[in-house]
Amino acid sequence: MALAHAIMTALIEDDLSGYELSRDFTTSLGFFWNASHQQIYQELRKLSEKGWLNKREVSQSGKPNKIVYGLTAAGRDALSEWVFGTTRTQAAKDELLVKLYNLDVSNVAHITAEISERREGMMQLLYLYETIRRRHYAEPASLPARRKGVYLALAFGINQGEHFLSWCDQALELLSGMESVEK
Amino acid sequence: MALAHAIMTALIEDDLSGYELSRDFTTSLGFFWNASHQQIYQELRKLSEKGWLNKREVSQSGKPNKIVYGLTAAGRDALSEWVFGTTRTQAAKDELLVKLYNLDVSNVAHITAEISERREGMMQLLYLYETIRRRHYAEPASLPARRKGVYLALAFGINQGEHFLSWCDQALELLSGMESVEK
DNA sequence: ACATCTTATGCAAAAAAATGCATATTTATT
DNA sequence: AATAAATATGCATTTTTTTGCATAAGATGT
Known part of the structure; x- marks a missing residue:
């Protein structure tokens, strides 16, 4: 529903x-x-x-x-x-994280590539988010009620996106260490 | 699948x-x-x-x-x-964010309460994550391949959780401003 | 005339996920 | 003996989601 x-x-x-x-x-x-x-x-x-x-x-x-x-x-x-009504908190299901549980010298290159792709995609999304924020939500405190909510959703997306980028960097660093060991 | x-x-x-x-x-x-x-x-x-x-x-x-x-x-x-295989990037579906698009003086108290609940739940989850990290993943760089992947998944959860908390704080602040206006 | 693109709406079937119900073993408690 | 709780497995149904297919109007280009 x-x-x-x-x-x-x-x-x-x-x-x-x-x-x-x-x-x-x-x-x-x-x-x-x-x-x-x-x-x-x-x-x-x-x-x-x-x-x-x-x-x-x-x-x-x-x-x-x-x-x-x-x-x-x-x-x-x-x-x-x-x-x-009460919202049931559903854990975000992400196949990439399941794949990480399968990390192995044989697939580290592939997983690294997937993370890089995701990072790139998120960069583009964040750019879009930021454009929207600058154009429509420069002063959130003075927005009408409903628009404040929409702004908070956008802020959530931005926040999460930025976190994702920093996690990607951390992951790529650890994985690059693995690849050099592999050689 | x-x-x-x-x-x-x-x-x-x-x-x-x-x-x-x-x-x-x-x-x-x-x-x-x-x-x-x-x-x-x-x-x-x-x-x-x-x-x-x-x-x-x-x-x-x-x-x-x-x-x-x-x-x-x-x-x-x-x-x-x-x-x-390639992972299809699925946008995380979260009812709470849809609810924010319905934000209104009539429901701001309820949505505020829901965010507070979520914040509390995330605090507990983060505590659990941190316990696991300290006990099993103190030195990620020296872990065997697969465990590094598991560590990165955990790091993802921690990172995302922490950003969720900061978003909650931001949201609660903006919403508390609304409630005082309402009175 | 023909092909192709964008706009526009929908059915049908299959797969995946959620929900409700049902059962059985063993231990511990009253 | 009866009851409750934890352990353990499963079916049936419904709902939700995904995928594949199908159609059609109007514009544009060849």
Whole structure:
């Protein structure tokens, strides 16, 4: 019941089509909860059937028409209620860490490469985060309530990303020591 | 195909029963990949059918007998191969961050409480991590290959945990400002 | 006309994960 | 003898997620 609430959250301020949601889910809220377009369309159908979303077709020029979804009063109520429920803390599952339990002279080069790739990817993500922060969240204390929350999520991403970089450096250093021993 | 490899990873050095695996999955590898006992028993069955694990019943005194699983040669090969595959980077899905996008004067107290709870939980986890590090990983550079990997996973957990604490503090400060405005 | 790209929506099936239920052995306690 | 707790294993169902496939409108280029 989590994707449902992520989608409704994305619709708090703007009505969006499945396609637009799908695109937004590669940024913003999608940084913290993403889904494929197939999942999104399915969930939109379920939420409409439940009466939590309404839909209307919107004509577009130069593009195929789209179906735009918006929160109903019932949907808003359900979302507000959901916030008050308890969140089960789920350990972040990361295959890379499982792989580290398999570390070995035979695979150290591969694992090193994977960490480097991840580091590179995180650098790019952090650059994006920082751009967003500078442009939209320069003064968090003076933001309206909801935007403060969004800012904190962004700050979480930045914080975690920076930690990840420093961990990568630490890991790469220890692993490079291993490789030299191997030779 | 991820739990399968986590289970096989747990069996690299020791043969274990489903019950023991289930217990270990609340610590160690379980810090980074956990599963319920139901999932574990099912996966053990599948892996046995595939020929990646063998099983034998072990009599115990004072307890019911147990069924102990161990990696077969084929299982070891499959696991080694798996390490060389590419890991899809999955964004950590965290409901708390989705909730932050719903931040509002009506729920700021609840979200503040949830963050405090999480902070407390992380403090305890970090204490556990640090205990393990001090006891088993005091000198990472001199560890054998595989243990270095395990150490790096632990270091990841510690690093991430510490940054989570600092984020919580930042969040709680910003939120406390909100609450005073609300009054 | 034809191919290709972006926009746009969806079904169906398979795999993975979560949830609820069910059972059995042994020890310790009342 | 009955009850409870820890140890130990598993099935069945539902939910969630992933993957593969399929379609179509409109724009642009050849």
